[in-house]
Amino acid sequence: MMKVIGVDPGLQVSGYAxxxxxxxxxxxxDAGVIRADTRLTLGKRLRQIYQDILAILQENQPELMxxxxxxxxxxxxxxxxxxxxxxxxxxxAAAEQGIEVLDFAATRVKKSITGQGRAxxxxxxxxxxxxxxxxxxxxxxxxxxxxxxxxxxLNEKNREAIVS
Numbered sequence: 001m002m003k004v005i006g007v008d009p010g011l012q013v014s015g016y017a018x019x020x021x022x023x024x025x026x027x028x029x030d031a032g033v034i035r036a037d038t039r040l041t042l043g044k045r046l047r048q049i050y051q052d053i054l055a056i057l058q059e060n061q062p063e064l065m066x067x068x069x070x071x072x073x074x075x076x077x078x079x080x081x082x083x084x085x086x087x088x089x090x091x092x093a094a095a096e097q098g099i100e101v102l103d104f105a106a107t108r109v110k111k112s113i114t115g116q117g118r119a120x121x122x123x124x125x126x127x128x129x130x131x132x133x134x135x136x137x138x139x140x141x142x143x144x145x146x147x148x149x150x151x152x153x154l155n156e157k158n159r160e161a162i163v164s
């Protein structure tokens with residue numbers, strides 16, 4: 001049995017999904033979004049994100065945290081810098097709780113979940129819905145992304161177990 005939290009960090013909305021795999025069955029333990037108050041200063045928003053994810057980690061006690069690697073587009077370097085701040089809060093909370101963190105490139109997550117590395121948000125949402133046998137598509141997209149990241153991590157760990 002393995003419990004993983006997948007996170008899609010953001011400064012305004014961060015998706016998170018705690019999933020547990022028991023043999024071939026994967027079930028969602030906890031999932032949702034962390035919303036930071038955009039009226040707050042950057043430092044106060046980061047503190048809010050940190051406190052919220054820390055509470056989620058303490059409540060669910062996952063073994064692993066799976067996070068999407070930071071992606072920087074040359075046209076928008078400021079976005080990557082700001083996202084790095086939010087991502088740092090997740091990494092700090094995991095480190096304080098002794099939770100191992102694994103990074104996954106967005107293309108790797110998409111390929112693991114849909115079979116193609118350039119899948120759209122809608123394809124990710126449909127694939128996650130199908131794989132987890134959900135009644136409806138997870139929304140917002142940040143939540144679906146967090147589920148996809150967690151599933152990608154489980155897929156990777158299952159491959160490693162087969163190889164070993």
